[in-house]
Amino acid sequence: SLGNAHFLNFFFRQQSPLNWEWHAAVPKDDISNPLATDTTLTEVGDGALTFTTGGALFDEQINTPITIQWQNGAAVSTVDPDFGTNINSEGSVTGLDGTTDFGGESAVVDQTQNGFGAGVLINMGVNPNGDIEGVFSNGGSRVLGRVAMASFANDGGLRRLGGGIFMETTDSGQSLVGGPDTGGRGVITSAALEKSNVDLATQFVNMIQIQRGYQANTRTIRTTDQMLVDLISLIQ
Template identity: 30%
Template sequence: MSFSQGLSGLNAASKALDVVGNNIANSQTVGFKSGSISFADVFAGSQIGMGVQVAGVKQNFSDGVLSQGSSSLDMGIQGNGFFRLVGEGGQVYYSRNGQFKKDANGYIVNDMGLQLTGYQATGTPPAIQPGAAVGPIQIPTGQMPARASDGGTLKGNLNSEAEAIDPSIAFDPTKSESYNSVTQVTAYDSLGNRHTVNAYFVKTGPNEWKVYTNDATAPVVDAAGKTQYQETTLKFNSSGQLVTDDQNPGKIGVVSSAYNGAEALNFELDMAGMTQQALATAMDNPSTNGYPPGSLNGYTLGDNGQIVAAYSNGEQQLLGQVVLANFTNAGGLASSGNNCWTETPDSGQPAIGVAGTGNLGNLYGGKVEASNVDLSQEMVNMIVYQRNYQSNSQTIKTQSELLQTLVNLG
């Protein structure tokens, strides 16, 4: 019996050393989770045990330390959750290794070619649509198309101390005495052509102003070749706040002619933020929502998993959002190598969502999660299992000597 006990102890200690060796070998593997071995005694119908057996190898899914990544697509998880990856055949894998890159087709992949999944942004402008399907995230390599301006804002302060323009003087942009101030707004057409829109302010009386606009780049002209202007009236109360009604909605139109093959502009500037105070007339960065085309300069990963592209036209655009998956029993996942796990009946089905929601952990862009192997503890474990191996071999040696003594007696 001692031989079988000793042999079982040798086998168990050998496997324990295998686990320790694997932990030490992967101490620098990004996202690696250390393993620990469990033992169970063996009985065979007697009070004296038959030895020991390996009950199982468990993985420790505690967090590793975050360190600086080497790629703009690197990401690290702190807390619950795994990256969800898919292979060429559609097989789904889960991993904590956040070292990612872009392949030739623009998909985000790990070093094994597995594609990272999440929500792809769609629409104009791109956004994550409600109920979007989870799938591989692709980063477009083409340029951002131009967006025609279809709205904008014009706000600031009009000087209440300004002199009202004589009613006998007709508005004429070529005559500075016919208006009090002028400001410019930049707009873009459907091809990305830049348009300069002039907005003229004419004080017509106490607390009342007229506003005229025209597109200086592609003005609208009548049959006689005369430039046409859009106009509206602004009325303020005694506190200098804009008063709006059906006749004076606090908006003014912007209309242009077709320019260089693009569609003509036709939108409104919202002036709800205009005030009239005894301060110098000044506009607060008038703007429209259009922009010219732009080429991709790079992309960043936010801590919420959103991948945002930066373009040469100064615009940013949402490309997609990484999802995380969590399991009721992460210890039930099956290791498939390459720092990946697969779902099993013991792990339960994955709960998929955005980082930082529910019981999912946080995601950090530009970081990677180091291995959670504790080298000091592993070295201690190695010494303990080595002594265990030696002790079990000693029981076999002792049993052999006893048998030899019996043989000599015979």
């Protein structure tokens, strides 16, 4: 799935004071089987709603189940509209928890998200358990992989090759590869130096702030010293 948004429109037509028809339609360009007579929308389902004189939902009916075949090979969507709990067949006491028939202005908002739009990778991080998590521009995140760790029976037997690289030897024993924090292996601290337990990026920022503060203080002392020299010169 490409994560593209789809729109399902509902229309209501009054048949009598207490009876309404409902029709569900989608843009015809979004589906693979529109009718030749369709202009902008294709109807994909219809039914009826019956209300009490008090505006409560008494009964509901689905004449044509909503099944939508989208364009570009997307999965078929089967939609079961929920207009609320009706009094007749679902045993609602009030019939007021969903669609109602009141003579006044109203606004209906129903937002449901079951996916994400297309996005690009904007950031990555490594969790203590070794999961490489990617953050995408559409607000989603996903585990892209996992960092493996190796343990040895004798760490001191490894051969140092330089640049933080070590090689397995007969003295070190065979490597035992697995996930972090398993089998006696340690956890991963992202953005930290070897054998360090702090965030390297954060510490660099703190160091720069301290340096700037120190520079400002030294200039203050220098200015104060110059003012004292000028004062002594005036007295002389």
